[in-house]
Amino acid sequence: MSSISFFNPQFFFALAFIVLIVLIHFLKRPRTISLNFSTLRFFTQNAVIQRKTRNLRKLLQLLTRCAIAAVIIALFARPFNSSEPLNKLHYPQTPVYLWVDPTLSMDYTDGPMSIGQLSHSIIDSLHKLIPNVSKLFIFDHESRNFVLKEKSTQFISSHSPSDLENALEQIKNTNFEVNPFLIILSDFQVPLKSALEKGVSALDKRITVVCIPVTPDKPWNYSLSGAEIRTQNNITVSTFVKAQGKSLKKGELIAETGRMRIGRVQVQISENEGKPVEITSSFSSGNLMGKMSLKSQDPLIFDNQAYFVQQASGSRRVVIVGDKTRCKPIAFALNASTKDYWGPVILKDGTEITFDDLDSADLIILNELKSPSYALNAFLSDPATVRKPVIFACAVDKNEKNAILVESLNSSNHHTVHEYKTPLSPVLPDTTSQLWQHFPKIRSEDVAIYRRCSGIEGEVLLRLTDGSPLLIKTSDKSGRSWLILTTPLGVTDANNLSETGFFVPMIDRICRYVLSINKLTGESYVAGKLYRNPFFGSGSDMTIFDDQSKLIKIVHKNQPFFHYEKPGIYKIVPAGQPSFFLAVQPDSSESVLEYSLPDTDRYPNIIVKSKENFLEAVSNRGQTLLNNLIWVILASLILAELLLWERK
Numbered sequence: 001m002s003s004i005s006f007f008n009p010q011f012f013f014a015l016a017f018i019v020l021i022v023l024i025h026f027l028k029r030p031r032t033i034s035l036n037f038s039t040l041r042f043f044t045q046n047a048v049i050q051r052k053t054r055n056l057r058k059l060l061q062l063l064t065r066c067a068i069a070a071v072i073i074a075l076f077a078r079p080f081n082s083s084e085p086l087n088k089l090h091y092p093q094t095p096v097y098l099w100v101d102p103t104l105s106m107d108y109t110d111g112p113m114s115i116g117q118l119s120h121s122i123i124d125s126l127h128k129l130i131p132n133v134s135k136l137f138i139f140d141h142e143s144r145n146f147v148l149k150e151k152s153t154q155f156i157s158s159h160s161p162s163d164l165e166n167a168l169e170q171i172k173n174t175n176f177e178v179n180p181f182l183i184i185l186s187d188f189q190v191p192l193k194s195a196l197e198k199g200v201s202a203l204d205k206r207i208t209v210v211c212i213p214v215t216p217d218k219p220w221n222y223s224l225s226g227a228e229i230r231t232q233n234n235i236t237v238s239t240f241v242k243a244q245g246k247s248l249k250k251g252e253l254i255a256e257t258g259r260m261r262i263g264r265v266q267v268q269i270s271e272n273e274g275k276p277v278e279i280t281s282s283f284s285s286g287n288l289m290g291k292m293s294l295k296s297q298d299p300l301i302f303d304n305q306a307y308f309v310q311q312a313s314g315s316r317r318v319v320i321v322g323d324k325t326r327c328k329p330i331a332f333a334l335n336a337s338t339k340d341y342w343g344p345v346i347l348k349d350g351t352e353i354t355f356d357d358l359d360s361a362d363l364i365i366l367n368e369l370k371s372p373s374y375a376l377n378a379f380l381s382d383p384a385t386v387r388k389p390v391i392f393a394c395a396v397d398k399n400e401k402n403a404i405l406v407e408s409l410n411s412s413n414h415h416t417v418h419e420y421k422t423p424l425s426p427v428l429p430d431t432t433s434q435l436w437q438h439f440p441k442i443r444s445e446d447v448a449i450y451r452r453c454s455g456i457e458g459e460v461l462l463r464l465t466d467g468s469p470l471l472i473k474t475s476d477k478s479g480r481s482w483l484i485l486t487t488p489l490g491v492t493d494a495n496n497l498s499e500t501g502f503f504v505p506m507i508d509r510i511c512r513y514v515l516s517i518n519k520l521t522g523e524s525y526v527a528g529k530l531y532r533n534p535f536f537g538s539g540s541d542m543t544i545f546d547d548q549s550k551l552i553k554i555v556h557k558n559q560p561f562f563h564y565e566k567p568g569i570y571k572i573v574p575a576g577q578p579s580f581f582l583a584v585q586p587d588s589s590e591s592v593l594e595y596s597l598p599d600t601d602r603y604p605n606i607i608v609k610s611k612e613n614f615l616e617a618v619s620n621r622g623q624t625l626l627n628n629l630i631w632v633i634l635a636s637l638i639l640a641e642l643l644l645w646e647r648k
Contacts (some may be wrong), residue, residue: 001282061644063183064637071634086209086617089126095135095179098123098149099167101186102141102158104590108187110299115214116155117195119185122212125541126151126183129618134330139167143572146170146344157302159528159566159586168199171207179206187215191589193596200603211608215595218369220245222269222298222504225249225590226594227306227583229288239306241267242274244593248296255279258547267294285321289547289569289581296331307569307583316515318345319357320394321376322367326490328500330365330507339509343599350376359534363511364388368488382478390476393485396494423448423495424464435461435513444502451494452486470509473517483514508636527567536560545571547581 041491043464074648090177098125106116114119126148127508128135137146141158144166171182171363173193186192188211193276200209220243227239241248251267263279279292288310297305318334320327324347336341354606355375358364369392372380374585425447428436450465472484476548486497489507497503533555535542542555555562564570566586573579602604609617 001231002277018369034508041090052425057644064644068549068634068637068641071630071637074630081392086210086609087615088208089130089178089181089618091178093135095137095170095176095180096130097146097167097180097182098136098138099162099164099182099184100138100155101162101184101192102156102160103162103189104157104159104302105156105187105189105300106214107157107221107302108221108300110216110219112154115216116157118214118611119212120153120155122185122214122615123149126618129615139163143394159530160563162190162195164195166201168196168203170597172203178207179208179212181208183210183212184211186216188213188595188597189590189592190594190596193598194600197603198605200598200606203605205605207605209603209606210614211598211606212611213597213608214611215558215594216593218301221303221591221594222248222251222294223297223303223588223592224292224294224306225274225303225588225591226585227292227308229310231288231309231310235262235288236278237263237281237290237292237308237646238276238278241269241277242591243269243271244591247271251296253277253279253295254293254295255281255290256293257288262290289583291320291569300591302586303588305567306585307567308423308476309569309583315500316342316362316367317360318342318363318511319348319353319361320365320367321348321350321353321372322365322369322490324349326488326492327365327367329343329490330367332624333498333504334511335458335509336504342508342511347475347582355532356378356516356534358388359532361388363391363515365391365393365489365511366489367393368492370395370582389481389483391485391510391514391518393477393489394487396451396453396487417451418454418468419451420449423450424452424466424468425472427447427463428464429462434516435509439505445499446500447495447497449487449497450494454486456484456486458482458484467612481514481517483510525564526587527564527584528587530561530563533557533559533562540577542575545573547571 001507003182013631014341016271019249067488076642089096100116100119101568102116105455106114107117108115123138130136136149138149138153140147141163144163146167166529167182171180174180183195196209196211197374200213201558202266203209223242223244225240225242227237228237230236235269239253240346241251241253248269251269252264253267255262263281265277265279269279270273289308291305292306292308296304314441320330331345334345346357346361350369350372353376355378358375358379369376383523426444426449428439428442428444430436431439449470452468452470454468456469456472456474458472460469460471461473462469462471464470469484470486472486474482476482487497490498492498497506531541535557536556536559544552546552549571552565567584567586569581597608598606600608
């Protein structure tokens with residue numbers, strides 16, 4: 001149901017002018033002359049009727065002129081339909097807050113301008129349509145505050161995560177005399193939707209949130225994800241190339257170290273598919289770090305580069321968390337496998353593991369973990385932590401719930417322990433793949449599995465003789481790669497794995513495998529994300545340089561967190577310790593072309609408008625019919641006034 005309101009109701013004080021019209025009407029009345037003798041015999045019946053008609057016409061003229069004055073005053077008061085929320089944008093005292101998504105996906109350019117710059121163009125158009133006295137504020141992503149919009153601005157993207165939560169928090173803590181508007185311009189990738197709905201649920205319901213999606217019509221993108229370098233006889237660099245929305249037909253992948261190009265290869269990828277691509281070169285250099293670049297026409301180019309650094313040829317540090325006595329066979333197996341590849345191998349009880357242990361580990365093995373420490377809980381639940389690979393061996397006690405799986409993997413809580421009177425054995429899917437090559441036979445009869453855990457989802461890599469899973473590959477909500485064994489490792493009565501010749505090669509192979517898939521599917525460091533200072537509280541500052549030895553920043557010893565502002569190769573120099581290089585990648589989640597708008601049924605104070613409909617609604621003010629009606633009434637009253645004029 002529509003209702004009429006006025007932007008300038010104070011103009012109705014001018015209705016007092018109608019009193020003046022009435023006074024003039026009565027003051028202009030002709031003087032009444034009294035006669036002492038009867039004059040009725042001199043007046044015909046027509047004369048009496050004409051006098052009554054003239055008096056009626058004058059009364060109608062008075063009412064018409066009063067109505068004309070009232071309609072003109074109503075026009076100056078600017079009527080509007082208050083049932084349409086966007087009409088309130090024209091109220092001079094309405095505060096309007098603007099937030100433009102600064103993330104990398106807003107650099108998408110498949111036309112004359114990026115969708116980020118298109119958002120600023122929409123804001124400029126809005127600025128011209130609403131009154132100059134309106135309070136129009138735009139969120140400044142550097143100062144993290146709303147500032148008064150004064151002039152046109154250029155869109156600048158950032159590698160930092162979305163700061164929508166900061167904007168919503170500021171509006172939440174501000175007192176308003178007039179109900180405000182928050183206008184959000186974004187491509188609305190899936191993570192933004194959940195952040196918006198969570199923030200809006202805590203806002204005052206009087207705040208109207210207008211969402212204007214600038215999502216591309218037919219989005220497509222080519223991207224690189226992660227990069228690594230291997231050196232044996234030759235140099236081999238590899239990355240994962242993906243084509244979304246459109247096939248890649250004539251792409252060129254180039255590998256560079258320093259300013260030297262070491263190889264190139266032509267790439268073809270089918271639509272919505274991806275594959276690892278390698279470049280092998282005989283080029284010999286001591287500078288084994290650089291980048292891989294994809295050369296192709298692409299609307300989103302920030303993800304066309306991936307950086308690599310040769311890891312130290314030394315051993316890989318492994319932290320095994322669980323009962324120290326039960327976990328000793330795991331440590332012995334790693335120490336007995338490939339010489340100098342694993343080490344040091346550290347055993348830690350679940351309650352004594354620290355942040356330093358986790359930060360320094362290349363691989364984490366959790367065996368029958370029942371009571372993790374605060375540091376381990378924070379590590380597993382924090383999406384900003386480095387994506388270290390994890391191997392988890394389930395506990396199979398009847399009262400054990402394997403709560404870590406539920407919390408970290410969003411797994412169901414229906415984990416059932418199966419016990420076998422006749423033990424089962426592992427059955428390899430093959431002996432030629434990367435994971436199982438060179439194993440002597442498919443089935444290992446000397447291994448006996450008496451108990452296992454079920455109810456875990458993921459890709460099965462190894463099964464038992466009854467077809468049930470023994471080894472499962474999955475990933476958690478933070479992107480870490482997990483290998484899950486459905487039976488414990490080490491000293492246990494649930495199996496005899498540690499007593500067989502299958503144990504040492506299996507441990508070595510699954511540890512190598514989880515390291516390799518972590519390099520291909522997730523970057524160790526991502527630009528813009530927070531990381532815990534590994535030297536926090538140790539008494540050492542950390543100086544960060546780029547690959548050209550230019551000082552970037554100093555992370556002080558009392559600074560718990562820090563971040564890398566841009567992708568690239570960085571040199572880390574801890575005070576009093578050896579320096580090292582690391583590669584920082586762009587955020588691959590910004591490359592995912594999946595969009596989702598907020599639920600307006602669940603959150604009624606959210607309005608979703610396309611950019612065209614939004615500007616049209618603001619331009620028309622939702623009052624075209626109302627204005628036309630008033631002008632028709634005014635014209636009709638003026639015409640009535642003309643018809644009521646007395647003809648002489």
